[in-house]
Amino acid sequence: MPNITASRVYAPVDITPPELRADRIAETAREGWVQDVTCDPSTIRDWPARQASAIEPFDVHNGRPVNPVQRTGRVGRDLGRWGENQAADPIVVADSPDGRVVLLIRRDDCGMWAIPGGMVDPGETAPQALVRELREETGVDLAGLPCEIVWQGYVYDPRNSDEAWICSTAALYRLPATVTPHAGSDALDAAWWPFGSVDALTGAVGGAGGVLYAPHRPILTAAARRL
Incomplete structure (x- = not known):
């Protein structure tokens, strides 16, 4: 037995x-x-x-x-x-002729589409990290532009363990129109995607042969609700 x-x-x-x-x-x-x-x-x-x-x-x-x-x-x-490892995730949305869109990157570690962002560096605040990570990964500089904290919490990241894990601060930036992104560090690509809802975003990414990074769904859901 x-x-x-x-x-x-x-x-x-x-x-x-x-x-x-x-x-x-x-x-x-x-x-x-x-x-x-x-x-x-x-x-x-x-x-x-x-x-x-x-x-x-x-x-x-x-x-x-x-x-x-x-x-x-x-x-x-x-x-x-x-x-705890603190991260910062900027959610940048803009108006376009076809409706609201959100700026995502294609991560170089897994190839999935995700919010641009990363770890808060030593001596850095989350707001500073939001601006830096966005600039480094997409070439978009939103320094000085107001943002709204829409989410803080535990991120179900595949790197988490019982002894080390990620928590993030996510902030929403709203632009009147899109700007041209350029993939930078840690990104294979950067692009605007339809953001009527998280389900619509998932469908658009999947329809183009991509995959939306699952750990970021709760963060995007919080932003969509705020919008």
């Missing part, structure tokens, strides 16, 4: 890539995207400050951060920081 208790033992997989393991992490940190140059989160001393500034409150047990939303089946990290 099978051991039912044993079969239910939680056995997460370590997803830490080679570049974040002990023998290479110092070298990787020089590239600029790694903020925690340690393979052991229990050596981090500023957990109270990180918890105080977190978008989603989280606990720390025995020096290790605990994913506040779910068990992922994964431990270790494939992100720049242990615990």
Whole structure:
């Protein structure tokens, strides 16, 4: 008879890539995207400050951060920081002769269409990151243009683990007309897509042979509701 208790033992997989393991992490940190140059989160001393500034409150047990939303089946990290990694996602919409459109990029890591955005750099605020990421990925500079925060929360990103995860701040920018985007860093392409609703957007992207990045659907849904 099978051991039912044993079969239910939680056995997460370590997803830490080679570049974040002990023998290479110092070298990787020089590239600029790694903020925690340690393979052991229990050596981090500023957990109270990180918890105080977190978008989603989280606990720390025995020096290790605990994913506040779910068990992922994964431990270790494939992100720049242990615990919460804050991102910024600018949602840029414009009026066009055919109706409202939204600016998306085709990601170079998975080929899917997604909101342009990325991680908040050390010493940077989310509003600053929104402008920088948009400019870097699409060539569109909206510095000085007012925006509206429409969503903050946990992002169901494939890089998340039980000990490192992404939370994002998404802001809505409204333009009277489209501007010409140019694919930049981390983007294979940048284009405007119909945005009457998220379902219509998904259909338009799929009809063109593409796929809408699933983790961004809740963010786009929040923006569509606000519009």
